[in-house]
Amino acid sequence: MTSDSDVVAPLRSRLQEIEDLGGAISLLTWDQSVTMPPGGAEARGRQLATLGRLRHERWLDPELERDLAAVERDVPDGATADLVRVVRHDLERASRVPNDYVARSAAHAAASYDAWLDARRTGAVERVVGMLERTLDLSLEYAGFFPEVAHPADALIDDADEGATVASLRPLFGRLRDELVPRVAAWSGAPPPPPLPAGPFAVDEQLAAALELAQAFGYDLGRGRQDLTAHPFAIRFAHGDVRITTRVKPDDLTEVLFSTLHEAGHAMYEQGVDPGLEGTPLAEGASAGVHESQARLWENQVARSRAFWHFALPRLQRRFPALAGVDADGAFRAVNRVRRSLIRTDADEVTYNLHVIVRFDLEIELLEGRLAVRDLADAWAERYAADLGVTPTGAVDGWLQDVHWFAGTIGGSFQGYTLGNVLSAQFFAAAAREVGDVEAHMAAGDFAPLRAWLTENVYRHGRSKPVDRLVHDATGGPLDVEPYLAYLDRKFGGLAGVR
């Protein structure tokens, strides 16, 4: 007699190999940002391309299809339904994309990134415009591998946020924009709160302070570590090794604090996935949006709450005597200032989504051929003036500010940020309802009840539930902007009122 596990074993073994290659690729990427000397760059690009190709070849191996079909046929009892659904989805997508496209787009991404760096340094944008035109062509070529989609962007969005489409996102983002534009105008007009004292603060102390708080949240350093990079990120090599990076400003503690706690949110999600999913695509996060929601939840709902600062401030004051004159309420106000901004990554949590929606809308216009790359700078400036009330001084604080379009595709890169903000409020509201006393727990530095709820309802499932089911099971309803708007009004309406 053949047991189910005998049928599944060959598939698992192939998936494990793909995961092991993925872990090695992630380490090559991490090292490239964190530790690699400059001389290593050329070979590293080649090593990444080689391992990426080997991994793609494994997805296209007819024996993987055969082993997957055997599980689909012979294990009908639902025990492997999630695994089969996700692997079939990934295999279907991988098999649409020819190896030569993977090689061409990887080579173009490297050249394009180089041109972007150069344009930011020198201000000479001609070369990067040409690169971006080619990126648009490649993005449309990619979309063409999925002729069944209703909109070319859907093919690109689906890779990051499976199931989301232009048709579903447009009304959501349109509503948000309409709600947020007047709020930003009102709240940014209030007199600004006094900022936190400027340092200088010693780098080592800053890193230790941020890491102490991340550990209080539950980030496990036995299965992680923290390093410095220009652009913070979280990355998983395996269930037992999920690392974060952060950055430091000598005179501004909020940089290291919110970078670290944001990335720790990403990392705690991956550390909390059921270890039984290790070695399969189910061990990842559910989607870009859900991943971002976990980072945003810890960064904003928790670490920008008044309750958190009752806990955190005394700890920070022990390390940084310059904070002696601040109280928790003052700190809470200081880290929640709403202001019109040009740079997405510096934006407060209210304004942030307007940055995202501009990019999302411009991606759609580019893909639909209604906007030429050559006219992007002007369109960008117009939208910033209309939505955010500010105008870029140049390309670097305008359309060249984000790396995404210059290291990947046009389409699919940005919607996850705003989906994450919206979901963070839904998840937090549901957790607060079910756990109870979340504010009191946070003020006491007891983050275990919140983390336990997130582990039970989000983390442990990894990618084994589709996003809509995950959200429904955890919050009792579908994706919904109302909890997010209610959260903003409660927090920022109150803050504006008392000033």
Added chain:
Amino acid sequence: MTSDSDVVAPLRSRLQEIEDLGGAISLLTWDQSVTMPPGGAEARGRQLATLGRLRHERWLDPELERDLAAVERDVPDGATADLVRVVRHDLERASRVPNDYVARSAAHAAASYDAWLDARRTGAVERVVGMLERTLDLSLEYAGFFPEVAHPADALIDDADEGATVASLRPLFGRLRDELVPRVAAWSGAPPPPPLPAGPFAVDEQLAAALELAQAFGYDLGRGRQDLTAHPFAIRFAHGDVRITTRVKPDDLTEVLFSTLHEAGHAMYEQGVDPGLEGTPLAEGASAGVHESQARLWENQVARSRAFWHFALPRLQRRFPALAGVDADGAFRAVNRVRRSLIRTDADEVTYNLHVIVRFDLEIELLEGRLAVRDLADAWAERYAADLGVTPTGAVDGWLQDVHWFAGTIGGSFQGYTLGNVLSAQFFAAAAREVGDVEAHMAAGDFAPLRAWLTENVYRHGRSKPVDRLVHDATGGPLDVEPYLAYLDRKFGGLAGVR
């Protein structure tokens, strides 16, 4: 018309893929020792096994054989003779070793390493004895894949020091042993020189001081970096990325200095290989012995010379005021004390080879079945008493002191150290003859002429010359112990005489 490069291109492309996998494997290994959190260990073992298997499969791919045969057949003009010779050699060796042996021996090495760590911690040796018996079986099984060799150890030695055999090494090591035993007895009996002042010295300053000297030698940090590990090593990911690790004792500067300068010697060799050899097996060092010779040359012939201390001491004194009362001659004497020792890695350069020869002889006896693993501890103690005049106090300072037998095979692991010592004296003597004034250059901190000679005669060739040809071309003669003995007598005979 087909050009030679058209014929060679497919072979080069396959070799590049193997090298890229090798670079990734090296990074996974480096990270395991330098940066990985403890939770990453289990997955890392699996990732290394997977990538090792993929690389081995690439060696066994019939298309590699076909592409190599095409070059052998169609490019007869010698332009690719070195490449073909080395690739044919490696392919022949790889094709003898079945994939299941690679998997079994890798799994055993991991378990054995674990048992070794445990035995060193707890003193319970029973499990590690059992492991070592299995290691001996696996080593003999490996030797059996090469039935043409005269001695089973030859199969294992050839992987590290191609061309060396038990028949060629036995008389060499026998002669050395006979020469060194009385020298150690005489020189270790002289009154000891005053040691360098003990610190404590700040770790950061120690690392910076050692790295400053390594850079003065020519180690290029634009293509390298230094980190801390329990056991120092050098490792290459690519021509542009060759890293070293070192270790620090708070109260003993010599630890960081000689660890760093030894590993910098290994790294400068790999940094100096002709970049045109990148992406092929020719980009590595010529053999374990030649590699060690380059580390030993910088560590001993240079950094333990009187001339070097004239240059280095003032620099160290600027960082470490505790050294104020030392003069260059005193430092030279302090770092060249000969003493009977139990631990190989702590041994002075005279005694060091006796440690190696004991291990080499015991490996041969184990492989020949004349010594049982169970009797190894006694045999070890007997040889240490006879050759070095000391007796281990236990397993940790006896037969369990080195990791080699517990992470690899019995046979082939140790001969390279003594070949390296012997060759270091030959290369240095040849360089001194041809460059002239080497002592004066070193005293002035000008290491460029020596490095240029080594680059021209050793580094740039990588693995493209067989060891005997490399040695002959560089030194004018074959491997020879006389320059080494003459060097020791000149240095240590003089030191013992003046005390």
